[in-house]
Amino acid sequence: MPKTIYDIAQAAGVSIATVSRVFNDKGQVKKSTRDKVLALADELGYHPQVFAQGLARKKKNSIMMFVPIMSNHFFMEILGAIQDKLTAKNFELNIVHVMANGDAFEQVEYQLKRQWADGYIFVSLHFSKEQWESIERFDVPISVIDDSYHGFDSVAVDNIEGSYLATKYFIDKGYTRIANLTAAASAIPVKDRLKGYKKALKSASIELDKNLIQRGDDMSRDGFTEKSGYEAMKKILEIKPLPEACICASDIKAIGALKAMEEKGINIPIISYDNLTIAKYVGLSTVHQPMYEMGTRATESLLSRIENPRLSPSKTIYKPELILRSSSEPVSQHDPV
Amino acid sequence: MPKTIYDIAQAAGVSIATVSRVFNDKGQVKKSTRDKVLALADELGYHPQVFAQGLARKKKNSIMMFVPIMSNHFFMEILGAIQDKLTAKNFELNIVHVMANGDAFEQVEYQLKRQWADGYIFVSLHFSKEQWESIERFDVPISVIDDSYHGFDSVAVDNIEGSYLATKYFIDKGYTRIANLTAAASAIPVKDRLKGYKKALKSASIELDKNLIQRGDDMSRDGFTEKSGYEAMKKILEIKPLPEACICASDIKAIGALKAMEEKGINIPIISYDNLTIAKYVGLSTVHQPMYEMGTRATESLLSRIENPRLSPSKTIYKPELILRSSSEPVSQHDPV
DNA sequence: CTGAAAGCGCTTACAG
DNA sequence: CTGAAAGCGCTTACAG
Numbered sequence: 001m002p003k004t005i006y007d008i009a010q011a012a013g014v015s016i017a018t019v020s021r022v023f024n025d026k027g028q029v030k031k032s033t034r035d036k037v038l039a040l041a042d043e044l045g046y047h048p049q050v051f052a053q054g055l056a057r058k059k060k061n062s063i064m065m066f067v068p069i070m071s072n073h074f075f076m077e078i079l080g081a082i083q084d085k086l087t088a089k090n091f092e093l094n095i096v097h098v099m100a101n102g103d104a105f106e107q108v109e110y111q112l113k114r115q116w117a118d119g120y121i122f123v124s125l126h127f128s129k130e131q132w133e134s135i136e137r138f139d140v141p142i143s144v145i146d147d148s149y150h151g152f153d154s155v156a157v158d159n160i161e162g163s164y165l166a167t168k169y170f171i172d173k174g175y176t177r178i179a180n181l182t183a184a185a186s187a188i189p190v191k192d193r194l195k196g197y198k199k200a201l202k203s204a205s206i207e208l209d210k211n212l213i214q215r216g217d218d219m220s221r222d223g224f225t226e227k228s229g230y231e232a233m234k235k236i237l238e239i240k241p242l243p244e245a246c247i248c249a250s251d252i253k254a255i256g257a258l259k260a261m262e263e264k265g266i267n268i269p270i271i272s273y274d275n276l277t278i279a280k281y282v283g284l285s286t287v288h289q290p291m292y293e294m295g296t297r298a299t300e301s302l303l304s305r306i307e308n309p310r311l312s313p314s315k316t317i318y319k320p321e322l323i324l325r326s327s328s329e330p331v332s333q334h335d336p337v
Numbered sequence: 338m339p340k341t342i343y344d345i346a347q348a349a350g351v352s353i354a355t356v357s358r359v360f361n362d363k364g365q366v367k368k369s370t371r372d373k374v375l376a377l378a379d380e381l382g383y384h385p386q387v388f389a390q391g392l393a394r395k396k397k398n399s400i401m402m403f404v405p406i407m408s409n410h411f412f413m414e415i416l417g418a419i420q421d422k423l424t425a426k427n428f429e430l431n432i433v434h435v436m437a438n439g440d441a442f443e444q445v446e447y448q449l450k451r452q453w454a455d456g457y458i459f460v461s462l463h464f465s466k467e468q469w470e471s472i473e474r475f476d477v478p479i480s481v482i483d484d485s486y487h488g489f490d491s492v493a494v495d496n497i498e499g500s501y502l503a504t505k506y507f508i509d510k511g512y513t514r515i516a517n518l519t520a521a522a523s524a525i526p527v528k529d530r531l532k533g534y535k536k537a538l539k540s541a542s543i544e545l546d547k548n549l550i551q552r553g554d555d556m557s558r559d560g561f562t563e564k565s566g567y568e569a570m571k572k573i574l575e576i577k578p579l580p581e582a583c584i585c586a587s588d589i590k591a592i593g594a595l596k597a598m599e600e601k602g603i604n605i606p607i608i609s610y611d612n613l614t615i616a617k618y619v620g621l622s623t624v625h626q627p628m629y630e631m632g633t634r635a636t637e638s639l640l641s642r643i644e645n646p647r648l649s650p651s652k653t654i655y656k657p658e659l660i661l662r663s664s665s666e667p668v669s670q671h672d673p674v
Numbered sequence: 675c676t677g678a679a680a681g682c683g684c685t686t687a688c689a690g
Numbered sequence: 691c692t693g694a695a696a697g698c699g700c701t702t703a704c705a706g
Contacts, residue, residue: 002452004682004683004684005683005684006683014692014693015692015693015694016683016684016685016693017685017686017692017693017694017695018691018692018693019684020684020685020686021685021686021691021692023684024685026685026686027686027691027692028691028692029691029692030691030692033691033692045450045474045475047450047451048451048683048684048685049392049451049452049682049683049684050388050391050451050452050453051387051388051391051392051397051452051682051683051684052392052682052683052684052685052698053683053684053685054387054388054391054684054698055386055388055389055392055682055683055684055685055697055698055699055700056683056684056685056686056697056698057684057685057686057698058698060388070407070413070416076407079407079434083434083436087436093433093434094431094432094433095431095432095433095434096430096431096432097416097420097430097432099420099424113382113384114384114385114386114387115339115386115387115388116387137382138382225614226614226615226617226618227614230618252615255615255618255619256618258618259618259619259620277562277563278563278589278592278615280563281563281567281592281593281595281596282592282596282619283596341698341699341700342699342700343699351676351677352676352677352678353677353699353700353701354676354677354678354679354701354702355675355676355677356700357700357701357702358675358676358701358702360700361701363701363702364675364676364702365675365676366675366676367675367676370675370676385699385700385701386698386699386700388698388699388700389682389698389699389700389701390699390700390701391682391700392681392682392683392684392698392699392700392701393681393682393699393700393701393702394682394700394701394702395682395701
């Protein structure tokens with residue numbers, strides 16, 4: 001039923017080479033021949049098949065992106081940037097959702113083996129040294145976002161700095177008992193955010209109180225859920241005396257924390273992380289990451305590497321920015337002094 | 338550099354047919370031969386290429402999913418269901434993000450033409466009659482989620498009913514001036530939700546007041562944004578006398594509306610739509626849709642159709658459910674009677 | 675259990 | 691400007 005290049009060639013009374021040329025805008029084709037082929041193709045509903053093209057050409061003009069979580073704004077912003085860039089360069093994007101219940105490494109490895117794309121973008125995927133090395137052996141263009149490995153181009157944001165900024169803000173306000181709602185300890189960004197917190201405390205000679213660090217029980221999505229924030233904050237609120245302020249590993253998590261505080265009628269100033277759109281509407285002070293730039297940069301270096309595989313890997317680190325809104329204020333809006 | 342089936346065949350001293358057989362678990366292969374091939378493949382880093390396989394086989398064992406928006410929970414739940422089902426059946430999923438700034442129809446048509454997959458799932462894609470007909474001509478397995486067309490299998494939720502339920506709830510409370518924060522008029526679900534609202538009013542003999550229906554100015558994402566909710570609610574709050582209650586086209590939109598109310602210090606009971614995770618933490622009363630079931634059902638019918646293309650199209654409509662939380666209460670928690 | 679060969683639907687030098 | 695032919699890397703009857 002589906003038409004092939006042979007059908008069109010025959011109908012147009014030309015060779016398949018000519019049909020191929022008109023579809024690829026390659027080589028010279030007489031205008032009248034070209035028009036005829038195009039008209040026929042349209043009429044018969046023909047278009048070259050990707051799989052045949054992919055095999056015959058050496059290039060697929062497509063890149064594949066792996067993501068573990070795509071329901072958040074962090075990812076959406078990055079995706080938008082990647083698509084904008086790719087569209088401009090006439091590349092296609094294939095998104096593969098790495099399942100939480102499967103082994104991320106295996107899933108990625110499988111696709112690389114099969115040579116799906118000309119290049120790959122890893123978003124928020126965190127592997128062990130051995131795993132990174134094993135991936136490196138595929139010797140295929142890869143850009144890493146939100147993590148880094150010396151063998152690949154990478155873009156990330158300075159998570160230590162972001163968390164440092166938030167903590168420092170509270171320290172400068174004179175607070176010394178600053179809680180921290182953290183997430184899955186295995187994730188690199190989480191580790192770094194914890195480091196920034198500790199660094200800020202240390203620089204102000206404030207002793208670390210481990211009770212003030214809570215992560216909640218729900219560790220789905222690496223602990224970046226409303227539920228885990230709610231749980232963690234509930235624990236914080238049981239501490240006596242109450243902490244004076246709180247930093248949080250993500251906006252979503254902070255939403256849960258806000259709920260816990262509301263239930264108890266307690267209001268501790270809080271600064272979270274991500275600056276999702278919703279943060280503005282909920283009045284969350286938070287740490288902003290330049291996601292669009294990150295996506296653009298990662299795509300650019302991937303595309304360059306596809307052109308020239310011998311480029312040496314680049315590592316780009318962006319600075320985060322503190323966005324202040326009402327949640328970091330000592331009194332709530334509902335309870336003005 | 339990358340190895341092919343010929344390299345392995347040669348190294349193992351067998352024909353490429355045999356190598357193919359061991360990778361496909363097809364036909365009989367002596368255990369010793371099989372082990373040898375596998376060991377060699379592992380050593381040399383060989384795996385069949387998708388594009389060559391796709392061409393040689395008639396089947397690709399992959400399905401492609403088109404989505405305009407993937408940052409919301411509605412989509413994530415559906416995605417989860419689809420992946421679960423597909424993994425079980427050993428199919429692969431390719432997600433294509435249909436760009437808001439491009440022509441969705443063109444993008445979809447392009448991929449269908451190229452015959453990327455064995456079947457396609459359209460999520461929240463709303464086309465005109467002519468467009469659907471044109472898509473139908475490809476004669477390829479398609480499942481539609483969140484819309485419907487008689488030529489394809491479809492699953493949707495009864496949006497009229499959902500909105501009716503929400504409106505009815507307020508009517509039963511004795512309210513007659515019920516506002517409606519709606520979204521882009523072009524989207525079918527939006528139209529239906531408007532119908533449900535009108536139906537409820539009519540059944541209670543309440544005259545429709547068009548001023549009470551607002552959609553806001555920001556029409557990105559079909560008007561399902563915090564910003565548009567904020568804008569729409571601001572307009573509602575200027576109406577005198579103030580409406581007694583309000584229904585809203587989505588949770589995200591309601592977040593913006595909540596913000597607008599907070600700024601004015603006014604609190605109108607509100608029921609939104611979607612039941613995102615966040616709704617629970619923000620205390621939003623909302624209309625819940627059985628997303629996981631929808632995803633599962635859509636995938637099942639798609640897979641059945643791939644097996645047997647002659648099945649007649651099915652249309653499944655799910656009933657929504659009203660979830661009551663604090664936002665629909667007449668007084669806010671911050672201001673107890 | 676295994677191999678030779680045709681075929682999947684394209685692209686791309688090469689020749690003219 | 692156009693065609694004949696080789697090749698991309700696999701799968702799959704067909705034969706043995």
